[in-house]
Amino acid sequence: MHPSQRGWRWCLTALLAVSCTGTPAPAPTPTASSLTGELLTVTSTQASVSLIRYGLSDGSASTQPAPIDPEAVNRSSVVGTSIPDAALFLTAAAGTAQAYRLDAGASEAIPLGPPLPVAEGSEPLLSIEDRAAIVADRGDVWILPLPGAEAWLLAGEGSWAAADPEGLSVVYSPDDRHVFMATVRGGAAPEALFDVAGLQHSLGPGTSPLELVGVPAWGPAGLAFLVRAGDQFAVFVRYPDGRTVEVLQENYANVFRVPRISWQPGGNLLAIADDVGPSGAVLRVFDATTSQLTALSLAPVGFAGTAWAPDGGSIALLTGSGELVVVDLEGDWLAHRETNWRALLAWSADR
């Protein structure tokens, strides 16, 4: 190439660079199209319940009948999670608790393990993760080891329980104060872990006796659980080394609701969908590594469900008025739409 030609090319390139960088390019606006995966949600009428698969990248939705009793939806007695090839959900109604598996692309959810009889009209504790499903009802804690799902095993007593990330152990509280740990299949005697009365000082002097409430979440970073003392409400995390820290305390809390907590897939962040405090509904994340609590989003009404993205980089939340909001860990909205959904069960990766 002739030197003068090269010079011209340099000039043109420089001009192009100047023209491109003269005005700073606007920051990319996150849109639903930058999201991937599929949400599994629930919608219902008085007579029937449907499952909806909602594609986050293109906004497509497909509906299929759900083996869920409308009463279970009304009582929020349906929970879900995602595993690599499917979504799992657990529901209880009409005297029976049943786990289901909805495979990717399948048109019908199939029962997972046997049904578990529960007290009719009760609101049992329901929890499902990739290694276990738990139902705590009438003073008994039942666990369904996954993915085998052969049988419901009696793992403890009480109405509060959680399974460890491997599904090998379970913690439970027979009296909502004392917490024990037991192995799912072993015959070893349960081990007393802690008494929530020991956390009383964290909530300040003069508070009522503490009691465990809600559904605890057990992840690699620790056991997250919720306690209530009168109108005081708090979230604690018990680290694997036994240390317990207060993550959040709400004063004048709504005593008829309980926040939802869930660990980030493969991470140390605890999502807290807190809709019991005087600040309204707040989605927070607690970093178990730095002990930093950050508010990500607020909503004027309560939450009907939250789901972590499979990569742990964002959270989908469904408000009580049916608004779907997807926020990243900076609090920026990645997606927002009005829906008629009643519950948010899982966020599955693209398959």
Added chain:
Amino acid sequence: MKSRPALGAFRPFVLTRFPPIFAAVAAAAAILASAAAAAPMFRSATGTASVQIGIGDRANEAVTLSQLGPLAADILDLRNGVVREQGGAIPGLAEPSETISGSAVTLRASAEEAEVRLATRSGSASRVEVLAGDPTDPGLWLASDTATTLGVSVGDEIDVRLGRRSTTVPVAALFAASRQDIYWADLFATVGGDREPGDLVLMDRASFLRVETEIQDTGQQTWRFALAPQAGLGPTLEEAVALANAIAAFDRHSHDPTTPFGSVLAGPKVSSPIVAVVRAAQSGQRTITPPIQTLALTGQVAAMFGMIAAGVYGVRRRRIEMRSLDAKGITWLAMWMRSAIETSLPVLVGGTAGWLLTWLAIRRSGPSDRLDPGAIRASIVDATVPSAIAIVVVAVATTISARRQAHEGARGVVASRSGASMVWEIPVLVLAGASLYEIWTRGTSAVSFEGGQVQVDRLLLLFPVLFMAGCAGLAVRGLARLLLRSRGSASLPIPLYLASRRVTTAPRVALLLVTASTLAIGVLAYAGTAVATIRTSTENKVLVSTGAKIAAQTPGPIFPPPPGSGLSITNVMTVPFVAAGSSGNRSVTLIGVEPATFARTAFWDRSFSSSSLEDLLHDLGSTATEPMPAIVVGGELPAGDRRLSLAGYELALDVVGTATAFPGQGEGLAVVVSAPALRDVLDQHDAGIALNGARYAAWAEGPTGPARGFLISSGADPASIVVAADRLQTPGFRALAWSFVFMELIGIVTAALALIGLLLYLQARQRSRDLSYALGRRMGLTSRAHRAAVAIEIAALLSTAYVLGSSLAIATAKLIYQRLDPLPMLRPPPVLRIPFGLLGWIALAIAACAGIGAWLVQWRAERADVGAVLRFAE
């Protein structure tokens, strides 16, 4: 030998060979473009000025957003981030200042306690006087009084308690801050009152968030956005509209929970003066548009006639060429096209110059020097369209004139005989009479409020123009008859003789000039009179209602300011609805003043009373005497029954003076007495309770900032402080004043038109003048005498116009000045103010015109080729 142009040849530059014609057409085109372009530019300037006046000293609080709720650190941080992001997206706003304040908490150190309010504000470290410690350290900043109460110093740990919850914080610094500092005023206003914590304790943000989260406090988070520095210099209305729209959207989104912004807030309070200021400015623009359009149209019509006259004069000047073209058989269309093309260049030059002059004039002398780009574009379009129309019209007029010139020979065409004999003044005066009848009989004021919109009465602008035009025409006709009867007497000095001969031998041209100049001067003088009258009346009304330049409600009399403060303060007591007379069925307002300080502080206009204020106050005295000396304002009390009933105490009055208005006067009759004397009298009779219903105010004279600070520190309610200058800027006042400012501009334009007339007059008579000068010089006429004669000739014409115009303007203003009242509900009534300064400037301009004109004429006469003049003389 010059070659004759072909019939079809179009020569756009031909008029450059005739500088007077070129100049006359260009000048008229300049006026046309100026009148057309002035309206959008002036409207824009008024809008910008309205915005700038409206924003005033509130540029630092362009938008304020506040949110009440629990003070949890993570939520406060989330809101702070989102609000900053959303506010940062509004062009024209600077970074916000964030303030977070909590509820009442208890500080405890050893055995001492203090109830305080914790607060943090961005940038506050640089706004306090640090007495000890370092405010950049984490912890509490205590006022020295609070630290003394608690018995703590920098570095000590203090227990912060709210209900059952508490935490410990170190003392980082001791500070002092003025409660009168506007930066702190709102925070200090939240402490020290009833059911409020006693002191304000400041903190760095991180410590504040930690403490407030731990003690689970509730409070308020506030962001205050100032205008960005460049916008703070004064946004134009267009920029302000964009800003207001963005702020309105900001407000809307903050309340919309379906947006990321609204979702983090819950019922926030958003306030901004910008939106209201912009709406008021837009409303003001709508108000001012009809009158200025009317005036602009008037100016355009006048300029159009000027252009036609210049064109017709050009035909007369080039009559030989016109006859030649006619003889060669040029068609109407070709003639019209020739005229249009020839006229285009001077119109283009003049139009451009007129537009530029208008742009400069409005930027320098208009309401604001900042004009919207949209207004500039509109003014260009508005100037171009009538200029194009003018070319067409002038071409038609010159074509017709050229035909008549060709067919009528040497007969004059500047004004036809039929036109001269037409009495146009009568219909104009009938219209003026109808306008005056409307103004008088409707009983409305200059401005009215219809549907929340201020309306300026167009008749107040139209009537003067019609009235002065009609009267000027009639007066000049009378003058013409006088002139014809009194041709120059041989006994007069030479310059006077020559001037009178010249004027009387060409009465039509001269009198046209006088009529045009009379109207121009009249319009200018009337507009000046109206502006002065409105300004004075409004100032009087506002100052009478406030009493002084600055006034504030106080709980009682306040102490005088310290010596050397540059302030003077007087206390005024007002007792409304005091029964007067023995029957007690008449109610008056009792005003108690401090005679020693009142005159230095209160506003006074000599039109209020035949006595001076000093004399009136001296007569009031300061000692307790009965009957008590009193001034009766706005009416009179019946003789023999001059007494007031104050809560049962009968106070006999000795009326020592009267006034039509008095500072601080409300509606109805008022009685002014000496407040110290009144208190003494009542105390002597154990009737002090009679003043229980009295309202107290302190009036101040001096710089606004220190006066405001002194009044607040003396216990005045900050919200009650009234600055008269702010009240002067009412929409009605602004609309009316600016309408007349525009009228002044139009008056100047019309005056420029009169100057064109002068140019034409001089040019039209130059040849005969040259001839007479050439002959006169041979008979011993000196150049000095000739120059003096010309100066006298021009000065006589313009002076006649000056006297007539000024007289007509003052007479017109006298007829309707009572209606030039933007605040008719307030006292005192309007007073006529004649703008002697303006009249002086006009007189100077006339003298200058006469001098320069005479010099020019003489210069040309001395250089004229007498032979050529004799060959071509008429």
